[in-house]
Amino acid sequence: GQQLNQSPQSMFIQEGEDVSMNCTSSSIFNTWLWYKQDPGEGPVLLIALYKAGELTSNGRLTAQFGITRKDSFLNISASIPSDVGIYFCAARTTIRTALIFGKGTTLSVSS
Amino acid sequence: KAGVTQTPRYLIKTRGQQVTLSCSPISGHRSVSWYQQTPGQGLQFLFEYFSETQRNKGNFPGRFSGRQFSNSRSEMNVSTLELGDSALYLCASSKEASGGGDTQYFGPGTRLTVL
Numbered sequence: 749g750q751q752l753n754q755s756p757q758s759m760f761i762q763e764g765e766d767v768s769m770n771c772t773s774s775s776i777f778n779t780w781l782w783y784k785q786d787p788g789e790g791p792v793l794l795i796a797l798y799k800a801g802e803l804t805s806n807g808r809l810t811a812q813f814g815i816t817r818k819d820s821f822l823n824i825s826a827s828i829p830s831d832v833g834i835y836f837c838a839a840r841t842t843i844r845t846a847l848i849f850g851k852g853t854t855l856s857v858s859s
Numbered sequence: 860k861a862g863v864t865q866t867p868r869y870l871i872k873t874r875g876q877q878v879t880l881s882c883s884p885i886s887g888h889r890s891v892s893w894y895q896q897t898p899g900q901g902l903q904f905l906f907e908y909f910s911e912t913q914r915n916k917g918n919f920p921g922r923f924s925g926r927q928f929s930n931s932r933s934e935m936n937v938s939t940l941e942l943g944d945s946a947l948y949l950c951a952s953s954k955e956a957s958g959g960g961d962t963q964y965f966g967p968g969t970r971l972t973v974l
Contacts, residue, residue: 790965846915849902
């Protein structure tokens with residue numbers, strides 16, 4: 749079945765550093781989403797991408813929908829302690845198909 | 860605008876019992892999806908409801924069921940609970956925009972512990 753391979757699994761960085769994570773798949777998707785989840789809470793949507801090649805920013809966050817439609821990346825610039833959490837990529841084929849999720853990237857930021 | 864709300868936030872049950880979880884979507888959203896999140900398996904899709912009809916179903920046993928009401932609120936039920944059902948159960952709602960482009964917004968989840 750379809751699956752998303754998210755990497756890295758975890759990252760330990762210093763405050764101020766830039767971060768990059770990505771998701772790849774052998775399947776083609778029409779929507780890519782990036783979420784952040786804090787402990788004990790539900791995922792919060794960070795960025796939504798609907799078009800191949802699309803590059804979208806949300807503050808210090810930038811995400812791109814891969815041109816092949818099989819991958820996406822998320823960059824966080826100048827990380828701060830509140831960036832700590834688990835970041836998930838998610839994708840779906842059409843509006844009528846279920847969203848599938850990557851396993852997540854756990855980000856730790858030391859000040 | 861209020862977000863997705865889920866009740867209860869925490870629940871402790873024993874094996875063999877059944878449980879019902881509730882989800883109220885964002886006002887105006889007609890689609891509700893349910894997910895199970897565990898440390899080992901991550902986020903796994905349970906089912907999706909749209910206009911009171913189940914539109915998609917994940918690969919879970921029949922002990923997991925759900926329904927949606929005319930006001931778009933949804934409930935999910937797990938019967939004959941097993942230890943492995945301990946998880947964070949997340950509900951997400953979306954507007955179902957026409958012409959593509961749809962985004963799911965998650966609630967805070969219900970933490971179910973089965974003893």
